[in-house]
């Protein structure tokens with residue numbers, strides 16, 4: 001029986017004499033709800049209804065079933081056995097009172113009832129019953145609480161613990177009774193933390209917080225602990241009540257959420273948010289230890305091309321492997337972060353961060369340039385790395401990141417697959433790149449592109465047999481932007497497909513013009529980007545352009561760089577075969593700079609290899625380059641493929657290549673790339689027989 005606030009307690013009056021009932025009801029009705037029964041059976045019936053009385057005033061002498069019998073019946077029934085009963089009887093003998101109390105009555109009143117006495121007895125019994133009910137409830141809560149509860153005395157010795165405590169700590173009650181709660185301590189909570197806890201308990205009578213305890217089996221676990229003080233009326237401490245719950249699961253969830261917030265889901269590397277937090281700490285630490293930090297920005301060269309042409313799954317697989325290789329290239333204490341896309345950042349600290357980061361950059365260049373096998377596809381990529389140093393290149397995170405990014409762009413601009421330290425004069429570069437991207441988008445519509453043609457001659461007789469088509473961009477502000485600079489950007493921003501198509505259309509229509517002017521024997525050689533190679537219906541598009549300009553397949557040679565062909569050799573073989581089926585000739589460009597696999601080279605249905613001009617350049621002075629040229633020519637001839645030597649500038653180079661039987665030559669020695677209108681003049685000149 002626990003008081004329900006606002007609801008009066010119910011008393012059942014049992015008496016066969018209406019006057020008696022009247023007296024009792026008049027006395028009690030102001031403070032209690034009243035129900036009346038005029039005989040025993042009616043009393044029993046009302047006593048076990050759901051609206052059960054909290055107290056019964058029971059007359060002893062009644063006709064039929066007397067009060068004693070009613071009492072016995074009440075005590076025998078589970079629903080009514082605990083209802084307090086006061087006997088009200090005209091029999092004031094001691095014997096009768098004792099008999100009634102023996103039967104289990106809670107009190108005994110004699111008639112005529114003295115109202116104040118009646119009121120006091122009723123109040124006392126109800127208060128006592130209420131207190132008992134509350135105690136029962138508290139005991140139930142103590143025994144069945146999911147939280148461990150521990151009661152200690154004023155000296156903080158354990159008095160009582162509940163079953164949840166036993167479950168949670170592993171200790172039996174008998175093992176802890178009389179002991180200090182420090183038996184549970186793990187050693188992980190510091191003396192300072194305990195001091196703060198006791199300060200709060202003594203000052204406010206309450207403390208709540210997380211501490212680490214040790215289970216009896218030795219496991220350490222976190223718990224949320226609440227301690228409150230129970231004081232006596234005089235204010236002195238009687239007890240401390242501690243309740244606690246194991247929050248390992250909650251902690252694990254929190255940890256998981258923190259991990260998700262701070263990590264990149266694809267590679268599981270820390271993310272940008274984590275980098276911000278960690279870099280701040282690194283900067284403080286480095287300053288204290290008088291060291292330096294390096295922030296290395298790493299971007300994969302032409303990742304977009306791989307992603308767009310081979311699909312996101314392959315792109316994702318590549319990023320996971322790159323993340324793995326980056327981790328392998330640094331010490332455990334260095335931080336490797338994925339910013340997003342193909343951008344990674346490494347932060348390392350050292351007494352000499354420039355030296356350390358150069359060493360790491362070298363390792364990364366080697367590690368990331370090795371071949372990848374993703375979803376059964378052989379891939380190659382290289383990184384461009386920009387490095388900024390703290391405190392030298394910036395005192396804030398923003399500046400360090402910006403400068404490393406600028407240095408990375410510089411690494412890209414000077415040819416990719418290298419690393420660059422930030423230098424103040426690089427700052428203008430980022431703006432240039434943004435301007436370049438922006439301008440490229442509108443360059444086609446604004447008609448800023450045009451073509452140049454560079455003759456290719458047969459080595460043995462200088463006959464012009466072909467013209468390489470070279471794209472030019474004349475920007476009103478930037479001037480003539482070299483294709484080496486804008487073509488990679490066009491690839492990255494996804495413009496190369498449209499641009500390549502424009503080149504093919506324009507060059508084919510130009511060749512038709514020349515054909516109509518009587519130049520029958522030259523073909524054109526058009527460069528094809530890796531993205532075009534993967535374009536849907538490439539072969540149909542090429543066929544349709546040829547048809548539209550009344551050209552045969554053999555009038556067109558398509559040049560694909562070695563690295564583009566080897567990006568996915570199986571696909572390249574398939575597309576090359578389809579192009580061969582419509583008669584188009586095929587050449588591998590920049591041969592020697594990539595990583596051709598000979599087994600694939602044999603399978604590619606190509607007619608020509610173009611020996612890269614970097615080898616031709618030093619052919620007379622560098623024995624390595626000379627050896628590469630000779631070997632390439634021999635290899636190509638063994639496979640029945642012609643060799644075009646690029647960048648021939650001197651007679652000596654020409655003689656050397658002629659001697660090594662290079663089939664075709666191209667270079668400034670014969671002619672520089674020229675506008676379309678200069679071509680007929682050149683073709684008619686006595687040199688180009």
Ligand SMILES: Nc1nc2c(ncn2[C@@H]2O[C@@H]3COP(=O)(O)O[C@H]4[C@@H](O)[C@H](n5cnc6c(=O)[nH]c(N)nc65)O[C@@H]4COP(=O)(O)O[C@H]3[C@H]2O)c(=O)[nH]1
Nearest residue numbers: 470471483484503527528529647648649666667668669673
């Ligand atoms: N130093 C020297 N250079 C010589 C000599 N003879 C020719 N060259 C240059 O060598 C490059 C030959 O083109 P590439 O290897 O296909 O290399 C090309 C090609 O990869 C790319 N490119 C040009 N036009 C296009 C195009 O329409 N589509 C695509 N996808 N790429 C293109 O841009 C690259 C650079 O083109 P360019 O700057 O026009 O540079 C041209 C040409 O001007 C020489 O004797 N000495």
